[in-house]
Amino acid sequence: MKKENSTQLYGVKEIARRADVSLATVDRVIHKRPGVSAKTRDKINKIIKELDYQPNLLARQLASGKTWRIATLIPKVSTETAYWEAPLNGIQQAETEIRQFGIKIEKYFFDQNDKASFVKQSELILKSGVDGILLAPSFIEESIRFTGICQQQKIPYVFINSDIPDRDSLCYIGPHLYRSGYLAGHLVSYLVTAQSKVLVLNISREIEYNHHIRRKEEGFRTYFKDNGRNNEIITVEIRNADHSAVKKSLAPLLEKHPDIGVIFVTNSKVAVVANYLETIGKGNVLLIGYDFIEDNITCLKNGSVDFLICQKPQEQGYRGVMTLYQHLAMGATPEKVYHMPIDILTRENYAFYKN
Amino acid sequence: MKKENSTQLYGVKEIARRADVSLATVDRVIHKRPGVSAKTRDKINKIIKELDYQPNLLARQLASGKTWRIATLIPKVSTETAYWEAPLNGIQQAETEIRQFGIKIEKYFFDQNDKASFVKQSELILKSGVDGILLAPSFIEESIRFTGICQQQKIPYVFINSDIPDRDSLCYIGPHLYRSGYLAGHLVSYLVTAQSKVLVLNISREIEYNHHIRRKEEGFRTYFKDNGRNNEIITVEIRNADHSAVKKSLAPLLEKHPDIGVIFVTNSKVAVVANYLETIGKGNVLLIGYDFIEDNITCLKNGSVDFLICQKPQEQGYRGVMTLYQHLAMGATPEKVYHMPIDILTRENYAFYKN
DNA sequence: AAAAATTACGTGCACGTGCCCGAAAATATA
């Protein structure tokens, strides 16, 4: 009942012995360096395949002393964008884990409400001459221009959090936005009766650029259509995430539609809505929103928010760095798209969630 | 806007230079070997602290050539226990990742319906003299005896999947059973009307030993009590997971209680219940169960199961091995308990789930 | 056929650490 996998690990030495050549020749073949006759090259390659040779990465790093530089470009963390703390943590976690392997991470931050800052930081990155880039392409056109230059300079880059599908990125790591909206539709469908109305709230300054939000709402509405649910769905856009702006928009709306049973907030700004509803004694309206951030968890705890949808932002940062590392150091080619799981958080399970 | 963490990495060489001693002396201090005067020891220790010296694990492993042997003891994978395929995969994933660091994993399997096989395999492990053990303590008394000997022999062990709280394990990695039942209660409470009844199904051969199931049901019932839900909750135990046994138990029950609206299956055997309900035209009864296994996913897809609760079994195996590795190789002491997240799977998000 | 140029391969050091062995210094014993 015990299984042995006695796969012996062979090194360059054994290859050299079998091929009856020196270590240096094997080394040349492994690194595709010139100076080896076709005959011996083939012989050595055959043995490498036979032995399923895996280079000892420890020794390699130790000997080469090579260090890889990776730049990260994400929104700066602020009260308004608390979300980005998580990816940053993930990046830092990856950094400590692979520092010993010769990876240096250089972090750049931009202001999500300021395209110019994105452009400026991206230029700094290009000037610094790093080996790989992890970025959140919040501004599409600017990102396309930036990554175009990266491609020219053969610098691999990875998108996190949102994708620009047709680009030649190493990969995309982040949510499937449409699907997460679709899931929200499913959850909401359990919560509402056939008569009551559903409110979709898009709270964002730069809404015209926010493909994030669009895709989620699209998925949400499609769920209702696909499943023959005819509830009226009202969409409202609010440009500011503070209490007064929310009040100004919602007060007349809730007056006009007292039969709104569920509100779906399409991003992390759900807490402010929850708080407003509490103040006007409408705590019974069901609420569903996004992201594991402190304010939202508080609302989840006290019951003013029913569900949060989360997509492991920390792991996005972690995995993004790791993917670049594996590509740079080992030549690994990842899947073009890695969608994060769509996690459902409630009062009962948030405490165990790993962001 | 760019942050530099210019923490230079110093090595033994730099320490030796500053202390004006040889590398060997520094080495002795680091490994707490004798042969160093108290004075120089203190001097070197001070410098180590100042420089925040982190040994280069690559070089260490390379130089020492030490290999650690870890034994894993989990139920064997069968059609009946498809669940255990996932932890095994996690173990294997960890193995490939850290093989280069000198870790050898030796896998042992027992029959979950046969205590004797557990005892036999555990004895084999002890005889083999490994450095660490990862085990699923399915049989409590036998596990206590086994881990008692481990403690005597100073072999660290990690529990996965279920815990024996008072033991001196390195840590426990697995679900918070009670809490997952509580969460199930919450989900079900969204799904049932005040009048309809709820059925809890425990499907397991060795039910008397199955603390798993007990804890989940306890959490489930407590949710209803805590939240003033007075739905009648019926518990039924079925000793066999095949179709006929389920039919034999459920047919009279559903006859007697036509107003059962939701069925909560307390483990992975939910698919067979779903299939039975379909055959008798009771597909409208809502179903919630456990675990990301093929049969269950099929039911999720076709709508016969509404929710699955999952607890990352693969990661349990992966993390268990990694924890032991970090303890053995780096002397790390993990948190005593690591609870897995309690994930909710539906038709919409299962495709993105990482088990 | 000799010299020059090119190709093919081997030698040896380095990376940071572990660890054996032997030497020097300090202390104890005669």
Added chain:
DNA sequence: TATATTTTCGGGCACGTGCACGTAATTTTT
């Protein structure tokens, strides 16, 4: 004081790989 013993420390090799350099073998040129 001379010798034996213990304590304290340094030298040097090894791990598997990368890489600079040197040399032998082969081909090309004269």
